[in-house]
Amino acid sequence: MSLSARRRHQSGGAILLLAVWVAAAWRVGPALPGPTALARATADLYRSGALVDALSGTLVRVALGYGLAVAVSFPAGALMGVDTRLDAFLGTYVTALFVTSVASLLPFLILVAGTGAGFYAAVVFLFAVFHMVLIVRAGLATVESGTRDAGRVYGARGWRAYVYVLLPAALPHAVAALRVGYNRAVKGAVVAELWIYAGVGELLHGYQRFSQTSSALAVVVHVVLLAVVGVRLLRAVERRYAGWRVVTVR
Amino acid sequence: MSALVASDVAKTYGGTRRVRALDGVSLAVDDGAFVVVVGPSGCGKSTLLRLFAGLTEPTAGEVLYDGEPVAGPSRERAMVFQEFNLFPWRTVRENVTFGLEMAGVGRAERRERAAETLALVGLEADADRYPDALSGGMRQRVGLARALAVDPGVLLMDEPFGSLDARTRATLQRELIAIHARERTTVLFVTHDIDEALLLADRVLVMTDDPNRIVARVDVPFDRPRDDDVETTAAFVDRKRRIRAIFRGDAPAVPE
Known part of the structure; x- marks a missing residue:
């Protein structure tokens, strides 16, 4: 979904919620x-x-x-x-x-x-x-x-694999x-x-x-x-x- | 002298249901040569490359680089992967210089080397971008630059253009031919694409599945530098026909 469509749906949801809230408060009275x-x-x-x-x-x-x-x-x-x-x-x-x-x-x-x-x-x-x-x-x-393999091939082994590949990847x-x-x-x-x-x-x-x-x-x-x-x-x-x-x- | 040698190599995966990925493979790749292994999916060609890269070990037989048994990965045997395997948290320059950084090369020298290799693959202007912002073709150029940056003894290329569209693939093939002509780096390249194999290689090794082994060697005598026109020559078409026949099982296999 595009960002503008998402925003439209969000605004629509907010308006609907507000309307339901106002209607419910009016119907229920002071309790709501x-x-x-x-x-x-x-x-x-x-x-x-x-x-x-x-x-x-x-x-x-x-x-x-x-x-x-x-x-x-x-x-x-x-x-x-x-x-x-x-x-x-x-x-x-x-x-x-x-x-x-x-x-x-x-x-x-x-x-x-x-x-x-x-x-x-x-x-x-x-x-x-x-x-x-x-x-x-x-x-x-x-x-x-594949990411691990690339690290190993280019010299990241042992603690280096951890610090330079696994931790950043995570x-x-x-x-x-x-x-x-x-x-x-x-x-x-x-x-x-x-x-x-x-x-x-x-x-x-x-x-x-x-x-x-x-x-x-x-x-x-x-x-x-x-x-x-x-x-x-x-x-x-x-x-x-x-x-x-x-x-x-x- | 042969940069890469495999002698009667076998590789078996799995426990109870064992899969023979390679079944008695022997080959030699001479210094400076461009050798392509062509074969169908599942024939074990990527396993062969991983053995030379030191990412896996043979179950039987011997794998040598420069006369010494391969024991684990090394920057001397740089690899270019089909799925690029770039590090998305690093910029293009940081990806390209990763191997140098691991080798303890200083920042200034790394920057210089990155500029050289990025110029070689036409990405000078993209050094500070992240892989996510690049097209597939550009990402593989970064993968190639990362491999060239460490000045390797051999380039191991695992279907590097397999996930690219036809036009980008053709462009990168031409660029690889030009880079190989300039750098004279030894290349072992695997693909399932016969045209690609014949366009790039000095020698094509044909692999089949069941058993997974090299069944034929096809020398490719076309002059370098090559362009697309070579694909229309009778010699090219003849070799293509022969390799297809081997895949179909219609032609006698010619062991190396």
């Missing part, structure tokens, strides 16, 4: 706020400073766990992608945890790590790290044999891992906060208790923006530095 109620609630949240405080706390928690996930997943995935013994050793566990619902581990994590910064870091880390390991591993493992996957990992990290932070009644979670629980649906929706919209803006920025990095291969991860 419309666009104007949402705008008013957003303005109030900014005035009170509650949203900025909560979101900055969330961002710090994301940064901590996500940073840790990057630090672990990149070397682990990069080694698993080329070392079949290490892959056999770790692969089963990584895949098992990848398909496990991390949310189901939260009660256990509270018992182990308490409810402080360590808990948030652990949850965000666990949400992001397995996806990232598997994507980075796939990046290394799927380097085409760059598109590395950036995709950053993107997917960030998305997962934001989800993890919000889930953790909902459990502990902190940050964004505290706001959402409070608004739910007092039926302030427009304020709750305003918070949700900002969480979505936090994820979308980060992913968009990483997509721009992807296009700039790894545009030769588009890695699609769902």
Whole structure:
């Protein structure tokens, strides 16, 4: 699909969504706020400073766990992608945890790590790290044999093959891992906060208790923006530095 | 002296269902010669090239370069691949100088060598572009420049023009003839295209499948430099007919 056609469809989708939203809000009544109620609630949240405080706390928690996930997943995935013994050793566990619902581990994590910064870091880390390991591993493992051959013929052997051929060839996957990992990290932070009644979670629980649906929706919209803006920025990095291969991860 | 020698080489792949990719192949390529191996898909001609490149090892027999057994890849035996196998994260210049960089050659010398080889393949103006921005023909020119940049003893060319359109293929064939005339690099080239083989080669080795071996040697006496007109000569047509007959099994094979 051409870019202009895609933009047309996107605009069409947005207009349709807006129309459905307005109609539903009108039909449901106060339980579902419309666009104007949402705008008013957003303005109030900014005035009170509650949203900025909560979101900055969330961002710090994301940064901590996500940073840790990057630090672990990149070397682990990069080694698993080329070392079949290490892959056999770790692969089963990584895949098992990848398909496990991390949310189901939260009660256990509270018992182990308490409810402080360590808990948030652990949850965000666990949400992001397995996806990232598997994507980075796939990046290394799927380097085409022809690319490896060209490297070998022209003198890239041993560590040189790794540094000059395999790692650069896996760059598109590395950036995709950053993107997917960030998305997962934001989800993890919000889930953790909902459990502990902190940050964004505290706001959402409070608004739910007092039926302030427009304020709750305003918070949700900002969480979505936090994820979308980060992913968009990483997509721009992807296009700039790894545009030769588009890695699609769902 | 022969730059490349294969003596009774066999190569078998696989475990339980073993595939004999090469079955007793012997050949010699003299210094400075342009030898083309022509054969159908699956006859093992690419495997033969990979053996000389050191990318795989023979199951039996011996593969020599300059009188020494081939042990692993070397820039002395540079390869040009059918699928180009350029590095998309490197510019044209960085692709061309990859082998030199691995050899520890300094930046200034690399740039100089890149300029020389890119001029040879007509891509001086494209040094800072990325492979993605190039046509198939241009990419293969980069592949050829990358091989020439390391000043190899032999050029191993694995159906290098096989994925190009007919016009680009013809242009690159002419350019390769001109480059070989200038550089006098030894070339072992594999193709399934009989016309291409006869146009380029000093000698054509005909391979067949089942068994996968060289069954005939056809010397190509046409003067160099050659152009397309050679394809219409009686000698060319006669040789083409002979090779076709060998492929069909209608002609007696003439072992080398």
